[in-house]
Amino acid sequence: MKISKRGENIQPSPIRKLKPYADKAKAEGVHIYHLNIGQPDISTPKPVIEAFHNYDDEVLSYGPSQGFLELRRAIVDYFKFYNIKLNEDNIIITIGGSEAIHFSFSVVADVGEEIIIPEPFYTNYNGYAYFANVKIVPVTTKAEDGFRIPKIEEIEKKITPKTRAILICSPNNPTGVVYTREEIESIIELAKKYDLFLIGDEVYKEFVYDGLKHTSLLEFPEVADRVIVVDSISKRFSCCGARIGAVITRNEKIYQAILKFAQARLCPPSVEQKAALAAYRMSMDYFRDVRKEYQRRRDVLFNELKKIPGVVLEKPQGAFYMIVKLPIKNAEHFTIWLLTDFRLNNETVMLAPGEGFYATPGKGKDEIRIAYVLKENDLKKASNILIKGLEKYKTLYD
Amino acid sequence: MKISKRGENIQPSPIRKLKPYADKAKAEGVHIYHLNIGQPDISTPKPVIEAFHNYDDEVLSYGPSQGFLELRRAIVDYFKFYNIKLNEDNIIITIGGSEAIHFSFSVVADVGEEIIIPEPFYTNYNGYAYFANVKIVPVTTKAEDGFRIPKIEEIEKKITPKTRAILICSPNNPTGVVYTREEIESIIELAKKYDLFLIGDEVYKEFVYDGLKHTSLLEFPEVADRVIVVDSISKRFSCCGARIGAVITRNEKIYQAILKFAQARLCPPSVEQKAALAAYRMSMDYFRDVRKEYQRRRDVLFNELKKIPGVVLEKPQGAFYMIVKLPIKNAEHFTIWLLTDFRLNNETVMLAPGEGFYATPGKGKDEIRIAYVLKENDLKKASNILIKGLEKYKTLYD
Numbered sequence: 001m002k003i004s005k006r007g008e009n010i011q012p013s014p015i016r017k018l019k020p021y022a023d024k025a026k027a028e029g030v031h032i033y034h035l036n037i038g039q040p041d042i043s044t045p046k047p048v049i050e051a052f053h054n055y056d057d058e059v060l061s062y063g064p065s066q067g068f069l070e071l072r073r074a075i076v077d078y079f080k081f082y083n084i085k086l087n088e089d090n091i092i093i094t095i096g097g098s099e100a101i102h103f104s105f106s107v108v109a110d111v112g113e114e115i116i117i118p119e120p121f122y123t124n125y126n127g128y129a130y131f132a133n134v135k136i137v138p139v140t141t142k143a144e145d146g147f148r149i150p151k152i153e154e155i156e157k158k159i160t161p162k163t164r165a166i167l168i169c170s171p172n173n174p175t176g177v178v179y180t181r182e183e184i185e186s187i188i189e190l191a192k193k194y195d196l197f198l199i200g201d202e203v204y205k206e207f208v209y210d211g212l213k214h215t216s217l218l219e220f221p222e223v224a225d226r227v228i229v230v231d232s233i234s235k236r237f238s239c240c241g242a243r244i245g246a247v248i249t250r251n252e253k254i255y256q257a258i259l260k261f262a263q264a265r266l267c268p269p270s271v272e273q274k275a276a277l278a279a280y281r282m283s284m285d286y287f288r289d290v291r292k293e294y295q296r297r298r299d300v301l302f303n304e305l306k307k308i309p310g311v312v313l314e315k316p317q318g319a320f321y322m323i324v325k326l327p328i329k330n331a332e333h334f335t336i337w338l339l340t341d342f343r344l345n346n347e348t349v350m351l352a353p354g355e356g357f358y359a360t361p362g363k364g365k366d367e368i369r370i371a372y373v374l375k376e377n378d379l380k381k382a383s384n385i386l387i388k389g390l391e392k393y394k395t396l397y398d
Numbered sequence: 399m400k401i402s403k404r405g406e407n408i409q410p411s412p413i414r415k416l417k418p419y420a421d422k423a424k425a426e427g428v429h430i431y432h433l434n435i436g437q438p439d440i441s442t443p444k445p446v447i448e449a450f451h452n453y454d455d456e457v458l459s460y461g462p463s464q465g466f467l468e469l470r471r472a473i474v475d476y477f478k479f480y481n482i483k484l485n486e487d488n489i490i491i492t493i494g495g496s497e498a499i500h501f502s503f504s505v506v507a508d509v510g511e512e513i514i515i516p517e518p519f520y521t522n523y524n525g526y527a528y529f530a531n532v533k534i535v536p537v538t539t540k541a542e543d544g545f546r547i548p549k550i551e552e553i554e555k556k557i558t559p560k561t562r563a564i565l566i567c568s569p570n571n572p573t574g575v576v577y578t579r580e581e582i583e584s585i586i587e588l589a590k591k592y593d594l595f596l597i598g599d600e601v602y603k604e605f606v607y608d609g610l611k612h613t614s615l616l617e618f619p620e621v622a623d624r625v626i627v628v629d630s631i632s633k634r635f636s637c638c639g640a641r642i643g644a645v646i647t648r649n650e651k652i653y654q655a656i657l658k659f660a661q662a663r664l665c666p667p668s669v670e671q672k673a674a675l676a677a678y679r680m681s682m683d684y685f686r687d688v689r690k691e692y693q694r695r696r697d698v699l700f701n702e703l704k705k706i707p708g709v710v711l712e713k714p715q716g717a718f719y720m721i722v723k724l725p726i727k728n729a730e731h732f733t734i735w736l737l738t739d740f741r742l743n744n745e746t747v748m749l750a751p752g753e754g755f756y757a758t759p760g761k762g763k764d765e766i767r768i769a770y771v772l773k774e775n776d777l778k779k780a781s782n783i784l785i786k787g788l789e790k791y792k793t794l795y796d
Contacts, residue, residue, distance in 0.1 A: 127662025241668030257405030264525025270639030
């Protein structure tokens with residue numbers, strides 16, 4: 001009586017697996033600054049909370065598998081702001097961006113087939129690759145190159161007869177890079193040349209700084225048939241717990257296949273869809289302040305961390321993450337040590353070790369991912385702890 | 399650029415695929431009685447609705463991947479009523495019973511491995527089998543035998559080196575059968591003999607009539623390690639749209655593997671979990687009235703349908719479904735015809751064709767599944783339409 005190999009081998013979330021150490025520290029009364037998880041502290045917009053208060057259906061019943069029509073229409077309207085023309089039948093509401101990833105992987109690839117993804121990448125792609133039995137083929141990007149897309153020949157080398165799609169995440173989790181139009185176009189050329197699908201994880205598209213512009217895969221009519229976009233309200237409206245996302249495609253066959261996957265799980269949560277609708281009906285002005293807030297936080301954190309001798313770190317342009325290469329050998333050991341051994345005024349900091357964001361064994365061992373989802377003052381305190389901790393750690397272990 | 403075979407071949411929900419015909423009839427002003435889908439019309443309990451009204455977190459944030467501790471503890475308490483002892487670390491909250499099925503399939507079986515299930519069975523097992531690339535091996539049960547579990551030798555014949563588990567659903571969707579303790583014990587013996595897991599879909603356990611008692615797989619300590627139970631609040635509390643279920647196991651390895659699957663999708667919806675908590679905190683008296691109501695509906699429907707000449711139909715003992723064998727050749731054709739051509743006082747009825755509930759090709763073609771989720775008076779009208787429609791249909795097609 002053995003459990004399945006996929007159950008045995010799927011990696012635990014590297015972001016969540018250090019939780020027991022954090023729990024222990026908390027139980028001892030230590031305050032922890034969480035830089036390890038992309039849980040924003042930005043208040044959920046009032047209209048979202050009010051939507052829960054206004055809920056008054058007699059029966060909390062199933063909705064359509066593709067999600068409520070009203071919500072899909074609101075998303076169509078929202079994309080108009082970005083000059084992207086969709087219709088409601090291009091959109092299937094999913095249970096978080098997570099399910100959109102799962103559906104996308106499952107619809108482009110069969111068991112053992114391959115999806116190329118620049119690494120470091122969002123760790124849960126790994127989880128879903130195991131779950132869907134597809135293989136992620138990583139193309140390594142480097143801290144020293146600012147994690148830009150590598151030369152197109154590097155990606156081309158990874159293409160095999162089993163390759164079905166290339167996934168690009170921009171603004172990028174975990175690197176904070178926003179790909180240029182030219183970078184995106186080079187990937188598109190490759191997809192056309194080798195007849196591949198393009199999966200775009202664009203859940204951070206509002207979070208682009210310094211006046212830069214996000215380029216969406218949905219902007220290219222010549223690959224309309226190849227493109228599947230993963231979307232989510234989690235970060236957009238600070239609604240991570242609502243578990244409402246979307247998968248967007250203009251390819252009718254893809255849409256119909258995903259709809260069949262969606263029918264198997266019946267429907268996304270009904271009341272949380274109503275809350276999402278309320279969020280989408282807000283003015284786009286909402287994002288202006290949020291964007292400013294994150295840009296300020298990024299600046300604070302970047303300026304602090306740049307002071308670390310030997311650090312490798314480019315200023316991120318989007319999302320709310322950065323990958324920081326530290327002058328140590330084992331960032332996971334350092335992360336655990338911060339939780340178990342290091343305190344500054346009875347406070348410490350929790351990081352996400354970089355290794356979990358890579359598929360290539362051994363990569364990212366000296367890196368950490370930081371999410372700047374805390375208020376400016378807390379960020380300053382957290383980076384001070386990180387810096388002081390690192391100094392101490394180096395005297396002990398390096 | 400071809401989509402995956404699993405995306406191509408997964409069957410559309412047989413319950414939902416006839417929706418376009420229903421939509422068309424509705425657009426023409428025809429009233430449809432929905433006997434096709436297990437969407438109860440019982441009011442969602444007030445404490446559930448009030449939980450939404452009381453929601454006031456500042457940030458709608460991620461919860462734990464295994465679900466809120468409070469909710470898991472409430473489920474532990476609830477099972478005490480059935481003399482089933484669990485602890486909170488036996489429970490992972492899932493996104494509906496659907497996700498619990500998906501997790502269960504994925505954790506016991508790898509690609510191409512087999513799970514034995516008595517058919518007819520809940521159609522979405524098929525969807526998840528495709529999605530998880532496992533093979534369902536059906537054991538046919540028959541209307542003429544009241545859909546009881548077949549002789550154990552019949553099941554034994556289906557066991558191969560690839561068999562990993564037997565799934566039993568009791569009270570059964572779609573047959574309404576409640577397996578006896580002896581039937582369950584015979585399956586347990588088989589699982590022990592061939593070293594298999596046992597998946598119990600027990601989401602209808604409150605809905606057992608005529609003073610019968612539901613037997614849970616969780617009641618057998620000698621197979622505590624083999625058992626995974628799929629649970630859900632959807633029907634229990636008339637909360638289908640909440641998408642809150644649970645997977646329950648005392649096998650620590652299974653638990654940890656499912657937890658890793660659960661981490662990949664981050665968490666179940668947070669506010670809907672709070673609503674579920676409110677439901678579990680109600681008195682168990684709640685079920686007494688609900689049970690009475692369904693039993694009355696069953697009696698009404700059974701007595702009406704028994705009048706049909708040539709019908710094969712045993713009185714269901716639980717859940718709120720029955721499979722009815724009709725004296726016609728093609729129940730799907732009949733179902734569509736009811737929607738497109740037949741009206742009684744500008745009303746018609748929607749059924750679920752039986753074929754979709756079987757994995758064996760050709761089975762169930764002359765059967766329909768009926769969900770008795772309507773008020774007594776509506777049920778009477780609906781069965782009258784069904785009976786009159788059938789009379790008319792037979793003059794035209796049989």
